[in-house]
Amino acid sequence: MPDYSLSGKPAFLRVFTLTALFSLSLISHGAHAEQNLPRVQVVQPEVRELTEWKEFTGRFEAVEMVELRARVTGYLDKVHFQDGQMVEKGDLLFEIDPRPYEAAVARAEAELARMDSQLKLADLDTKRGERLLTQSAISQEEVDTRRARFQEANANVASAAAAVKTAKLDLQYAKITAPVSGRISNRRVDVGNLVGSGDAGQALTTIVSLDPLHFVFDVSETEYLELIRLPQGQDQLANGRAMPTELKLIDEQDWTRTGRIDFVDNRLDENTGTLRMRVVVDNADGVLRPGLFARLRLPTSQNAEAMLVPDKAIVTDQAAKVVMTVDEEGKVIPKPVELGTLQGNMRVIRHGLEISDRIIVEGLLRARPGTEVNAVPYQADEQANNDGQDS
Numbered sequence: 533m534p535d536y537s538l539s540g541k542p543a544f545l546r547v548f549t550l551t552a553l554f555s556l557s558l559i560s561h562g563a564h565a566e567q568n569l570p571r572v573q574v575v576q577p578e579v580r581e582l583t584e585w586k587e588f589t590g591r592f593e594a595v596e597m598v599e600l601r602a603r604v605t606g607y608l609d610k611v612h613f614q615d616g617q618m619v620e621k622g623d624l625l626f627e628i629d630p631r632p633y634e635a636a637v638a639r640a641e642a643e644l645a646r647m648d649s650q651l652k653l654a655d656l657d658t659k660r661g662e663r664l665l666t667q668s669a670i671s672q673e674e675v676d677t678r679r680a681r682f683q684e685a686n687a688n689v690a691s692a693a694a695a696v697k698t699a700k701l702d703l704q705y706a707k708i709t710a711p712v713s714g715r716i717s718n719r720r721v722d723v724g725n726l727v728g729s730g731d732a733g734q735a736l737t738t739i740v741s742l743d744p745l746h747f748v749f750d751v752s753e754t755e756y757l758e759l760i761r762l763p764q765g766q767d768q769l770a771n772g773r774a775m776p777t778e779l780k781l782i783d784e785q786d787w788t789r790t791g792r793i794d795f796v797d798n799r800l801d802e803n804t805g806t807l808r809m810r811v812v813v814d815n816a817d818g819v820l821r822p823g824l825f826a827r828l829r830l831p832t833s834q835n836a837e838a839m840l841v842p843d844k845a846i847v848t849d850q851a852a853k854v855v856m857t858v859d860e861e862g863k864v865i866p867k868p869v870e871l872g873t874l875q876g877n878m879r880v881i882r883h884g885l886e887i888s889d890r891i892i893v894e895g896l897l898r899a900r901p902g903t904e905v906n907a908v909p910y911q912a913d914e915q916a917n918n919d920g921q922d923s
Contacts, residue, residue: 570903572895574858575910577839577885584838584873584880585778585829586758590749592813594740594822596712601735602727603705604628615718619710619739626708626719626736628727633703640699644692651685658682714741740822743815747779747791749828750806759830777811779828781819787829789813832873839885840878842910845893846871855885856892856899858907864892864899 606628613625661678664670710716717738727733751759778787795810811828813820846869847854854866867889872880885891892899893910 569862569906570895570898571906571908572858572892572899573910574890574907575842575845575893576890577841577881577887578878579837579839579887581836582838582875582880584832584836584875586755586832586873587827587829588749588751588755590747590811590826590828592820592822592824592826593746593748594714594742595744595746595812596714596739596741597822598711598739599735600625600708600711600737600739601731601733602626602628602708602729604633604702605729605733606632606706606727608721608723608725608727611719611723613716613719615716617716619713619716621710621713623710624707625710625716628706628708630703630706633699633706637696637699637703640692640696644689644696647685647688647692651682651689654678654682654685708736710739712739712741714739742818742821745813745815745820745822747811747813747826747828748808749811750801750804750808753800753805753807756800756807758832762832775830777828777830779811779813779826781824781826789826791828838872839881839887840875841881841885841891842893843874843877843879845891845896846879847896855881855889856896856901857885858890858892858905862904862907864901864903864905866901 608626609629610627611625612627613619613623619625658675658678658681661670661675665672665675717740719737721727721734721736727736775793777791777793779789779791780787781789791811791813793809794812797808800807841855845855847856847866849866849868852868853871855869857865857867859865867884869884870882872882874880890907892905892907895905899905
């Protein structure tokens with residue numbers, strides 16, 4: 533029977549066999565130890581050129597909004613519009629019963645005619661008195677009296693003429709027209725009701741312009757300083773040049789709407805510490821309405837190199853933002869970072885990382901600072917499949 537024991541082999545074969553067995557034991561032990569380490573997936577930062585944006589929330593406002601009130605008192609006689617329709621500047625909207633004001637015009641014109649006849653009489657008396665004065669047939673005092681009566685009659689004519697203008701204005705105000713173009717609201721007063729004039733009277737309706745619209749938003753002191761220190765921020769915000777912007781509604785995914793900043797307030801609000809800004813936005817499609825909320829973004833850098841990491845790799849440690857990295861020895865090293873804008877599912881990192889750092893993306897719950905981990909390359913597709921299975 534063949535002898536397979538080591539004792540029957542030459543010495544060099546016994547040494548070789550023992551060495552191989554020892555090496556296999558070390559490899560097995562190392563693999564077993566690595567298998568017991570927490571497994572994390574890591575990725576290196578991505579560097580690419582991009583345009584960074586700052587996003588804000590605001591509300592649309594009408595460029596022009598008019599609350600229609602009657603300028604004269606009277607009974608509402610006619611309404612010439614449908615609730616909610618578009619109107620043009622100068623369109624007739626309401627009519628107040630004009631008969632009292634037509635009578636007032638006739639009365640004022642009659643008074644003007646009476647004053648005019650008195651003026652002519654006073655003029656004749658004055659001229660006659662001046663001729664008699666040259667013949668010493670009348671005293672100077674009488675001539676002065678006639679001249680004063682002429683001046684009084686002249687003033688009465690001017691006063692009557694002004695009264696005619698006032699009466700005609702009141703008659704004109706009995707027809708209420710649209711002062712601006714836009715969309716009108718519903719009528720607040722029905723035909724037959726008595727409407728008052730001025731602020732004491734009830735508002736009849738409102739009109740708002742729709743194209744273009746204003747988009748109003750507030751920025752903090754820090755955000756304002758960031759914008760004003762851009763390469764062209766001083767010219768665009770401080771010196772009156774329009775800064776381009778992009779907008780989207782709450783149900784829109786893409787930034788398809790554009791506008792331009794045309795107004796920056798002259799002071800920060802003392803209570804909120806914010807600065808009011810305004811954007812002019814075209815509304816050719818008529819979708820936008822005053823009062824709608826929307827998101828706006830401003831470019832803070834253009835075609836600049838930026839370092840990006842997956843946003844889910846960011847960890848919050850009290851007030852600081854931290855990224856977990858793995859060093860050459862396989863130990864977890866936390867690094868505080870300064871965050872930039874969000875680009876899709878990637879976050880811009882302004883400071884705190886090197887391009888050679890290995891960022892933990894998956895397995896953050898198993899990664900403790902200072903502990904050793906088993907770092908493997910991040911597989912986005914694999915993680916997506918795992919998430920689908922878990923769900």
